[in-house]
Amino acid sequence: MGAMESVLALVVGLLLAGLILFFTFLRRGQWPTLRRLSALDALSADLGRSVESGTRLHLSLGDGTLYGPEASATLVGLATLSQIAKAGSVSDKPPLATSADGAVALLSQDVYRVAFRHQRAEDRYDPLLGRIAGLGPFGYAAGTMHTAPDEDVTATLVIGPQGREAALVAEAGSRRGHVVGGTLDPVAQALLYVSADNPLIGEELFATGAYLKVNRAHAASVQAQDIVRWVVIAAAIALAALGTVGIL
Amino acid sequence: MKFNVSVVVAIATGLITLVAYFIPLAPLQAVRGALLQSGAILATVALMLGAGNLLSVHARKIRDRKPGHLYSIFLVISLLSVFIVVTIFGTQHPYSVWIVTQVQQPLEVALTGLLAGVLVIAGVRVMFRRPHWSTYLFFVTAVIVLLGTAPLPFVAIPVLQGFRNWLAQVPAVGGGRGLLLGIALGAATTGLRVLMGFDQPYQR
Numbered sequence: 001m002g003a004m005e006s007v008l009a010l011v012v013g014l015l016l017a018g019l020i021l022f023f024t025f026l027r028r029g030q031w032p033t034l035r036r037l038s039a040l041d042a043l044s045a046d047l048g049r050s051v052e053s054g055t056r057l058h059l060s061l062g063d064g065t066l067y068g069p070e071a072s073a074t075l076v077g078l079a080t081l082s083q084i085a086k087a088g089s090v091s092d093k094p095p096l097a098t099s100a101d102g103a104v105a106l107l108s109q110d111v112y113r114v115a116f117r118h119q120r121a122e123d124r125y126d127p128l129l130g131r132i133a134g135l136g137p138f139g140y141a142a143g144t145m146h147t148a149p150d151e152d153v154t155a156t157l158v159i160g161p162q163g164r165e166a167a168l169v170a171e172a173g174s175r176r177g178h179v180v181g182g183t184l185d186p187v188a189q190a191l192l193y194v195s196a197d198n199p200l201i202g203e204e205l206f207a208t209g210a211y212l213k214v215n216r217a218h219a220a221s222v223q224a225q226d227i228v229r230w231v232v233i234a235a236a237i238a239l240a241a242l243g244t245v246g247i248l
Numbered sequence: 249m250k251f252n253v254s255v256v257v258a259i260a261t262g263l264i265t266l267v268a269y270f271i272p273l274a275p276l277q278a279v280r281g282a283l284l285q286s287g288a289i290l291a292t293v294a295l296m297l298g299a300g301n302l303l304s305v306h307a308r309k310i311r312d313r314k315p316g317h318l319y320s321i322f323l324v325i326s327l328l329s330v331f332i333v334v335t336i337f338g339t340q341h342p343y344s345v346w347i348v349t350q351v352q353q354p355l356e357v358a359l360t361g362l363l364a365g366v367l368v369i370a371g372v373r374v375m376f377r378r379p380h381w382s383t384y385l386f387f388v389t390a391v392i393v394l395l396g397t398a399p400l401p402f403v404a405i406p407v408l409q410g411f412r413n414w415l416a417q418v419p420a421v422g423g424g425r426g427l428l429l430g431i432a433l434g435a436a437t438t439g440l441r442v443l444m445g446f447d448q449p450y451q452r
Contacts, residue, residue: 072435078449102298132302195370202427206434217446221437
């Protein structure tokens with residue numbers, strides 16, 4: 001990374017951090033109005049249905065790790081898990097979370113432990129609710145394809161870093177129920193567009209925490225992203241115009 | 249937002265790694281290197297725990313005779329066999345290489361082939377499941393790209409190939425960059441939330 005790019009990255013990072021802090025501590029008691037996203041409406045409905053009907057929800061956290069470029073999507077998946085585990089821990093069949101990395105599986109178990117403690121149901125905590133389905137992208141997909149039929153799953157959430165194999169997971173889930181899917185890879189997003197009932201496109205994946213009301217900072221992040229996106233778009237157009245007229 | 253030792257350690261580690269990325273000072277770089285190396289070692293230990301978790305899941309499935317437990321028996325036998333062979337002979341031995349080239353890779357290729365079939369079925373099904381103008385646009389675009397890419401018998405349609413190239417190079421690249429911009433901002437805010445202690449995916 002050159003010096004200019006470093007400075008730009010630092011400026012964007014500081015701007016985002018400042019905006020997140022500003023929106024988090026401004027109007028702390030109020031939740032911002034967010035536009036409707038059908039995929040995240042469906043996610044909430046799936047969660048409610050699963051608790052009421054005593055069926056299981058499967059969260060596919062993907063085959064990523066916590067130390068690669070895909071870690072952000074893993075963190076979004078874990079934040080989603082924290083909310084669905086809290087709601088689902090009172091159900092006869094608590095949600096299942098599958099991953100392909102040891103550290104992610106350990107964190108998912110920790111999220112479950114906290115969720116059960118939060119509901120004063122520590123005795124019902126089962127560490128294998130956060131499990132490894134397989135190692136490697138296709139090993140994970142092959143293992144996860146059996147989760148829906150074997151564990152009486154009625155809704156599958158593909159929220160985490162996954163490549164093209166996400167379509168196999170979504171297809172297996174759609175045979176048993178409803179599928180909501182979002183990932184980082186644009187090609188995998190295109191595949192989820194056809195294989196999931198409710199695909200999450202682009203940065204919609206990162207809005208999951210705000211819609212599930214994980215905490216105020218998630219909503220602040222969405223607001224910060226919106227502002228910085230327009231700043232970046234305006235800068236791109238201005239630079240293109242300057243380049244066209246020969247100033248740059 | 250609760251602060252305890254683990255949160256402070258996580259934030260300090262993240263900040264040091266990030267600052268060292270921007271400021272090329274030798275002491276900072278050394279600390280960053282040590283932290284990243286420790287992370288890699290911990291990840292390896294976590295991988296071993298993950299393999300143990302995988303074994304536990306399938307051992308329970310076999311014990312309870314749950315649906316699909318025959319696959320679990322096969323998985324446990326395979327996992328233990330590969331572990332024993334690679335531990336005894338090493339990763340570069342012909343036996344270990346044979347397992348990768350003759351078992352793992354063909355299975356992955358088979359799954360890729362399955363993926364192609366799954367996508368064709370899903371692509372047609374989505375037309376009925378989600379009737380919307382964007383679905384039809386997606387389907388028509390996919391058909392044009394397929395016709396413009398595949399070698400057609402007896403006919404050559406240069407207009408179609410040109411249109412396919414324009415689709416791939418202009419709207420697809422533009423849309424892809426838009427998606428990547430949103431994803432980059434989303435990834436940055438997610439990392440910043442962890443750095444500022446708002447998200448604590450550990451010991452909450």
